[in-house]
Amino acid sequence: MSLIYDEIKNQYQAMRRCAEHLEARLPEIRALVEQVNPPLVVFMGCGSSFSLAKSMADTVNIRLKRPSFAVPAGDATVHAARYAGTMEGALIVPVSRSGSTSEVMFALDALKAAGCSFTVLSLSCAEHCKLSEHSALSIEMPWCFDESVCQTRTVSCLYYSVMYVLSRLMGDETLRAQLLAFPDIGERYVRRFEAEWAALADRSWDHAVVLADAEIHGIAEEGALAFKEVCQLPSNCYHVLDVRHGPMVLIRDRTLVIAAIAGGPLEQDLIRDMVGHGSTVVTCTDRPLAIDGALNFPVDEDLDHIVRGLAAIVLCQLTAFYKSRVTGTDPDHPDGLDAWIKL
Numbered sequence: 414m415s416l417i418y419d420e421i422k423n424q425y426q427a428m429r430r431c432a433e434h435l436e437a438r439l440p441e442i443r444a445l446v447e448q449v450n451p452p453l454v455v456f457m458g459c460g461s462s463f464s465l466a467k468s469m470a471d472t473v474n475i476r477l478k479r480p481s482f483a484v485p486a487g488d489a490t491v492h493a494a495r496y497a498g499t500m501e502g503a504l505i506v507p508v509s510r511s512g513s514t515s516e517v518m519f520a521l522d523a524l525k526a527a528g529c530s531f532t533v534l535s536l537s538c539a540e541h542c543k544l545s546e547h548s549a550l551s552i553e554m555p556w557c558f559d560e561s562v563c564q565t566r567t568v569s570c571l572y573y574s575v576m577y578v579l580s581r582l583m584g585d586e587t588l589r590a591q592l593l594a595f596p597d598i599g600e601r602y603v604r605r606f607e608a609e610w611a612a613l614a615d616r617s618w619d620h621a622v623v624l625a626d627a628e629i630h631g632i633a634e635e636g637a638l639a640f641k642e643v644c645q646l647p648s649n650c651y652h653v654l655d656v657r658h659g660p661m662v663l664i665r666d667r668t669l670v671i672a673a674i675a676g677g678p679l680e681q682d683l684i685r686d687m688v689g690h691g692s693t694v695v696t697c698t699d700r701p702l703a704i705d706g707a708l709n710f711p712v713d714e715d716l717d718h719i720v721r722g723l724a725a726i727v728l729c730q731l732t733a734f735y736k737s738r739v740t741g742t743d744p745d746h747p748d749g750l751d752a753w754i755k756l
């Protein structure tokens with residue numbers, strides 16, 4: 414059908430391989446983390462990879478209760494002297510499909526030049542990449558590499574991989590079991606709803622808003638980016654209830670809203686309000702949630718919040734892909750976008 418379609422559909426096979434690979438690499442990862450015992454973990458990336466970095470940093474904060482933040486590599490490059498003090502002794506975790514995005518290498522060099530000492534543990538999807546040369550430990554997973562310019566399988570797998578490693582480091586066996594089960598759950602989810610997501614693309618919305626909170630906000634932001642890159646429509650991502658604080662004025666009859674929610678009463682009220690604005694409102698939930706006028710796509714599992722992000726991302730990816738057939742854009746080669754930026 415197209416490169417991106419095959420890559421979206423192949424993401425679960427690639428995830429299975431990631432889990433196996435990371436399990437084998439876990440002793441090295443654990444040894445490095447124990448040896449460094451970092452006061453701070455900094456996740457770094459550009460574009461899609463930066464959105465993922467936000468989810469990763471939020472997870473380290475919320476679940477490991479360790480200080481962590483995400484920084485775009487371009488920001489760290491330009492402002493290295495400002496970040497050098499705060500990043501002293503940090504474990505820096507760059508995430509990158511290509512392992513070749515210039516700003517990532519620039520940022521690491523600039524931080525070093527500014528007198529900051531740190532340890533790099535990188536994740537990429539290319540073998541023998543430049544990023545690995547800058548790393549104390551590099552995890553290269555070429556089976557996740559998307560040939561399409563827009564990242565789909567890659568982002569799902571990078572998110573999955575970091576969450577898998579974190580589940581192991583914090584000894585959260587429930588989360589680990591759900592992550593191991595997710596490739597099958599995800600395949601079932603897609604089989605069940607793909608035709609409805611294709612039909613959703615035929616509705617008259619012309620921009621998308623993705624809503625999600627906490628650990629999955631970052632991957633939801635990547636879901637929003639997929640609408641810009643794949644079907645080239647404007648898109649935004651907000652924290653769920655925060656959409657009321659301004660953005661709500663733009664939630665109208667031509668808005669597609671995708672909300673990845675736990676389903677509590679405050680979230681349900683918000684969904685009703687947005688339906689009242691005439692928007693096409695879609696909810697991604699664990700269990701069926703009937704709200705008049707909203708379309709619900711339940712996974713039919715009780716999921717850890719982190720795992721919900723994997724359901725929300727594929728819903729965004731496939732809806733954006735089907736919308737590209739309506740907008741007439743080439744989802745594999747969007748005009749004006751390179752697979753990665755070389756400066």
Ligand SMILES: O=P(O)(O)OC[C@H]1O[C@](O)(CO)[C@@H](O)[C@@H]1O
Binds near residue numbers: 459460462508751
């Ligand atoms: O993950 P990489 O290879 O560093 O590249 C990030 C690039 O990927 C993109 O998401 C393209 O899909 C851009 O946002 C960004 O330039």
